[in-house]
């Protein structure tokens with residue numbers, strides 16, 4: 001029997017990322033090749049004509065999975081009944097601007113859109129914030145939509161995760177699909193920490209630790225990290241526009257893995273509400289390594305950092321997934337160790353997020 005369509009909201013749909021993202025969703029890249037979708041596209045009145053042009057193109061592309069398109073500048077109409085919300089709308093960073101520069105403009109947008117989502121979205125709507133400052137916009141959205149479960153509000157750091165996979169694959173001249181379990185910690189900004197300590201690479205002789213194969217600690221602790229941290233700025237410099245193609249593709253990866261589950265033995269990076277894991281201050285939206293099963297993400301735990309409640313939650317998640325295990329086995333990951341170098345990097349990006357949080361509140365007061 002055909003599945004019921006899922007309603008997917010894309011805000012900022014007339015923009016660069018929106019234009020790359022909506023055809024991917026309509027083709028089943030986000031929710032699978034058998035999942036019909038109804039697209040809800042929101043933009044602001046000055047972009048209404050461009051938005052209508054995108055709608056016309058979606059009709060012309062005759063996507064079999066696309067069962068309807070709502071193109072509107074009315075936030076209530078856009079949010080009504082949506083199951084997934086991809087929040088791309090906002091003011092983009094231009095060449096030479098830091099994310100903090102776009103803070104004032106964007107946090108007030110996220111405050112008002114939080115209320116619309118809270119009142120009008122489907123009860124279990126899953127939200128990913130893409131627009132910068134992505135972590136802090138997501139935090140504001142969470143704060144102003146208190147009835148949406150906090151586990152349903154996330155931000156996109158999957159692009160950074162994919163960039164890290166790409167850098168390792170290029171360095172080792174291996175297929176990107178053979179590299180896994182990099183981690184992006186913290187903020188989607190230049191303080192993020194791309195960490196390969198636990199990453200592995202599939203080789204003819206089995207899975208090997210990525211650091212052992214790279215065998216160049218100076219590169220891993222220097223150029224690799226700064227390349228991933230600065231990749232967004234490098235693309236803006238080259239294109240004079242943001243990294244729309246890869247951001248759209250990564251947003252699809254983020255939602256697909258969240259809804260359909262991460263592959264066995266693999267974790268991904270997601271910006272999620274911190275519960276204090278890895279001694280990251282609770283109450284920030286911080287990027288952690290997560291596994292997903294049955295539509296729920298769980299932070300991959302660190303050695304010695306899990307408290308009893310987290311352990312109970314992990315076991316509950318493990319048993320909840322057990323039923324599904326006949327078709328796709330969940331996996332139990334060992335705790336992750338954090339060395340001194342990593343600890344400093346985790347703390348640095350957490351400090352930036354705490355500062356952003358304070359700044360965001362001051363912009364809103």
Ligand SMILES: NC(=O)C1=CN([C@@H]2O[C@H](COP(=O)(O)OP(=O)(O)OC[C@H]3O[C@@H](n4cnc5c(N)ncnc54)[C@H](O)[C@@H]3O)[C@@H](O)[C@H]2O)C=CC1
Pocket residue numbers: 011012013014015016017018042043044047088089090091092093109129130131132133134156157159160188232241242243244247
């Ligand atoms: N998290 C990530 O990995 C990435 C995040 N970004 C961020 O994504 C955002 C979008 O980037 P682009 O698509 O390149 O920008 P863009 O300027 O091409 O598109 C943004 C769209 O948002 C619309 N918009 C503005 N205010 C709005 C509102 N209140 N409601 C709905 N729509 C609104 C604009 O009219 C525009 O159509 C930017 O904040 C950018 O910095 C970009 C790349 C990666």
Ligand SMILES: O=C([O-])CC(=O)C(=O)O
Pocket residue numbers: 092093132159231232233235242243
């Ligand atoms: O840096 C920016 O503004 C765009 C962005 O977030 C990215 O490409 O990672």
